[in-house]
Amino acid sequence: MGKVSTGFSMSLDGFVAGPNEDFQHLFAWMMGGDTDYTIKIGDREQTLKLSAASIEMYDEAINTAGALVAGRRLYELTHGWGGHHPITAPVVVVTHRPAPEWVQEEWPVTFVTDGIESAIEQAQKIAGNKKVVIASTTIVQQCLNAGLLDEIHIDLVPVLLGEGVRLFEHLKVAPVQLDGPHVSIGKGVTHLTYSVKK
Template sequence: MTKITTGATMSLDGYIADANHGGFEYLFQWYTAGDVEVPTGFPDMTFRVSPASAKHLHELQEQLGVLVCGRRLYDITNGWGGRHPMDKPVVVLSHSVPEGKPQEDENFVFVSAGIHAAIDKAKQIAGGKDVGVNGGTIAQQCLDAGLLDEVAVDLVPVILGSGIPFFGQLENAPVQLEGPISVVEGIGVTHLNYKVVPKK
């Protein structure tokens, strides 16, 4: 069954970036902390992680059918040059279709009718695999709408002190989770996976 999941690398104090949208030299140390090569989809970038993290990342990649992100990330990455590095189709929640792009092709689908419509579309595309929702605003909207099934945190040993929270100001806080339903100890990272307990 298709699950709606979100995941991000997070500092121990709950941030996915520092206040200047940086801090990645701290957050992503685990990407180069091991010996097992993991291709990233970018030809000039290869991660080297622990065997446990490599297995974990491989399983995530296998389970994932489609991604959902916001227009801001799509624009920042310039549409990842045409195809997402994880080699999955991406549903982009966006008020408009970028100029010169079709509303839908095998790489990107632009949905303007809100988060429910974006998730519905993603489920259709997922082919029974999981829908991976981008952390930050989109994950918050999913949590608030009761659409999120699981939260995966790659918890890293740094205290940033301030920054961009994984889960900002939620309308429906507090959100009760269950678990962790899995704990994978990597080098420089602890992979924790939680189920979202539906609101009564």
């Protein structure tokens, strides 16, 4: 069974979104490199500028992701990534309500209404041997507390944001020991990959 993983751009002071959902500083490294790198969000293509280390990291993320798990809020905020998340994997949405009406039939998305364990289980079935990637902070926190998370990938950004949304909060099982990190140095970002000790 594939690992349960997650990846976020995080400021040195721990924020994965700035005040008012601002990502300007957190995502600056995605336009700070030398090489064009085109991703697809829905029907729209977007060309990033990445360093060699960041391309390697991005390629690996896309090649190893078998399913993406998101909370309802993120899914609606991104309008379901227009049916195609940049990581090119099917999406599992953890929710209490039926699918929004705007979701199109051909979109690779599953709505799971019976809790986090069930959502991860279904995502792992979809992912096969590939990774299940958690996209929402609240789901990461639930997975950590339920002992379901295997890997944490952080794109550490050299900025202090002071306020916003923290990735690591509401931890009930602390301390959580990690192995690693594997370190890869991009331009304007330090890629760190940790394993969760079980």
